[in-house]
Amino acid sequence: MTTPTVNIQDLRALIVGVLETEPEEVTDEAHFSHDLDIDSLLMLEISTRVESAYGVPENAVAVSGATTLAELHAFLISTLTGETSACPLIRSKPLSDPAARLFMFHHAGGxxxxxxxxxxxxxxxxxxCLLEAPGRxxxxxxxxIDDCDQLVDYFHTAIAPLLDRPFGFFGHSMGSLIAYQLTRRLLREGDPLPTWLGVSAYGAPRGETEADGRPHLMSDDELRGWLRNVGGSPPQLLDDDAVWRKFAPVFRSDFKLLDTWAPPRNPEPLPxxxxxxxxxxxxxIGExxxxxxxxxTTDFRGLERYEGDHFYVMNHRRPLAVAITAAMRSAAA
Known part of the structure; x- marks a missing residue:
C-alpha cells in the first residue's frame, strides 16, 4: 500500500473546505481555537476528514495535541513515516540548565x-542555539521559505520552548532582519523578550527601494557577479556551473525574502x-x-565595526564573542 504524500497545502485546503473560509486565513501557525475559532464540532469534522484522507487511526488527530496547521502537518509526517520532522535548531553543546541562551541567525544563501x-x-x-532555514x-x-513572516513563524515555533531563561538574538545580514522581526513577533504576542538584540551587516528598515537592485531577479551571470563583488562566497561555488545550479535556488529564495519584505510603517521602538x-x-551597508x-530601540548600545567586508564575521569570531557576551551581560544588569 502506498503511503499518502503529506502536503501542507492539501491540509490547508481541507481545513479551508470545512471552515468555508479563504486559504490566506489558515496560516501555518494560526491557532485552531484562538485564531480560527474552531470549536469542538468543527475540530471533530476536520479530524475525521484528515484521518480518512491519510489513513491514520480513528481519533489519532484529536489525541495528537496539534493546535496549528504546522503542528498537524508535523504529526502526520511523524505518524506516516515513523520519523520526526527535522528541527531548525542546532545545539552543538546542549545544556540541561544553561545560564543563558544565544540564538544565532545566518545570512542569505548561508x-x-x-x-x-x-x-x-x-x-x-x-x-x-543556531537556527537553520529550510532547504539547506x-x-x-x-x-x-521565501517569505519573511513565514520564516519568522517557523523559527518562532522552534524556539518557543527555550525562552525560559535569559536569552539574546544575534543575526548576520538576512539573519538580522529575521532576528528583528522575531523580536517584534514576541513583543506583539506577549512572549518573553530577548535581553539583547545584535544586528550585523544589515541596515535598519527603510521604506524606499534599495538602490542596488533586487538580486533575486538578476540573471545567473549578474547574480554570480554581484555575489563576487559582495564577497563571502567561495570561488568554487560561483565558478563551477554544477555547484552553482545546486545552490542558486537557495540564494534566489533568500534574496526574494529580502527583496519583497515590506518594512513596517512607523514601528514602535523595541524595548x-x-x-x-x-x-x-x-x-x-554604510555606517x-x-x-x-x-x-x-529604546536602548541603543552603539555600533562596533571590524576590519573586513560584508563577511567580516568570518575573521573575528573571538572578539565578536567577547563583545556579544559583554553586551548581553550589560543589558541584563
Missing part, C-alpha cells in the same frame, strides 16, 4: 555553519537593548545605514 566553532568563545554555562543542511529536503556590528569595507538602528 546556513548555521557560519557560526561553526563559535561556542568555544562563549561562557561555558551559555547555550548557543539537515533541512535540505524541506521546501525553501530591548540593541547593538549593531559591521565591517569597515562593507560595500552593501549611516547601520546607525539608523538607533531609532528602532
Amino acid at each position: 546556513s548555521h555553519l557560519l557560526y561553526r566553532g563559535w561556542a568555544e568563545h562563549f561562557p561555558e554555562d551559555w547555550e548557543l 543542511g539537515q533541512l535540505q529536503t524541506l521546501p525553501l 530591548v537593548a540593541l547593538s549593531v556590528f559591521g565591517g569597515h569595507h562593507d560595500r552593501l 549611516d545605514h547601520l546607525l539608523s538602528w538607533r531609532a528602532f
Whole structure:
C-alpha cells in the first residue's frame, strides 16, 4: 500500500473546505481555537476528514495535541513515516540548565555553519542555539521559505520552548532582519523578550527601494557577479556551473525574502537593548545605514565595526564573542 504524500497545502485546503473560509486565513501557525475559532464540532469534522484522507487511526488527530496547521502537518509526517520532522535548531553543546541562551541567525544563501566553532568563545554555562532555514543542511529536503513572516513563524515555533531563561538574538545580514522581526513577533504576542538584540551587516528598515537592485531577479551571470563583488562566497561555488545550479535556488529564495519584505510603517521602538556590528569595507551597508538602528530601540548600545567586508564575521569570531557576551551581560544588569 502506498503511503499518502503529506502536503501542507492539501491540509490547508481541507481545513479551508470545512471552515468555508479563504486559504490566506489558515496560516501555518494560526491557532485552531484562538485564531480560527474552531470549536469542538468543527475540530471533530476536520479530524475525521484528515484521518480518512491519510489513513491514520480513528481519533489519532484529536489525541495528537496539534493546535496549528504546522503542528498537524508535523504529526502526520511523524505518524506516516515513523520519523520526526527535522528541527531548525542546532545545539552543538546542549545544556540541561544553561545560564543563558544565544540564538544565532545566518545570512542569505548561508546556513548555521557560519557560526561553526563559535561556542568555544562563549561562557561555558551559555547555550548557543543556531537556527537553520529550510532547504539547506539537515533541512535540505524541506521546501525553501521565501517569505519573511513565514520564516519568522517557523523559527518562532522552534524556539518557543527555550525562552525560559535569559536569552539574546544575534543575526548576520538576512539573519538580522529575521532576528528583528522575531523580536517584534514576541513583543506583539506577549512572549518573553530577548535581553539583547545584535544586528550585523544589515541596515535598519527603510521604506524606499534599495538602490542596488533586487538580486533575486538578476540573471545567473549578474547574480554570480554581484555575489563576487559582495564577497563571502567561495570561488568554487560561483565558478563551477554544477555547484552553482545546486545552490542558486537557495540564494534566489533568500534574496526574494529580502527583496519583497515590506518594512513596517512607523514601528514602535523595541524595548530591548540593541547593538549593531559591521565591517569597515562593507560595500552593501554604510555606517549611516547601520546607525539608523538607533531609532528602532529604546536602548541603543552603539555600533562596533571590524576590519573586513560584508563577511567580516568570518575573521573575528573571538572578539565578536567577547563583545556579544559583554553586551548581553550589560543589558541584563
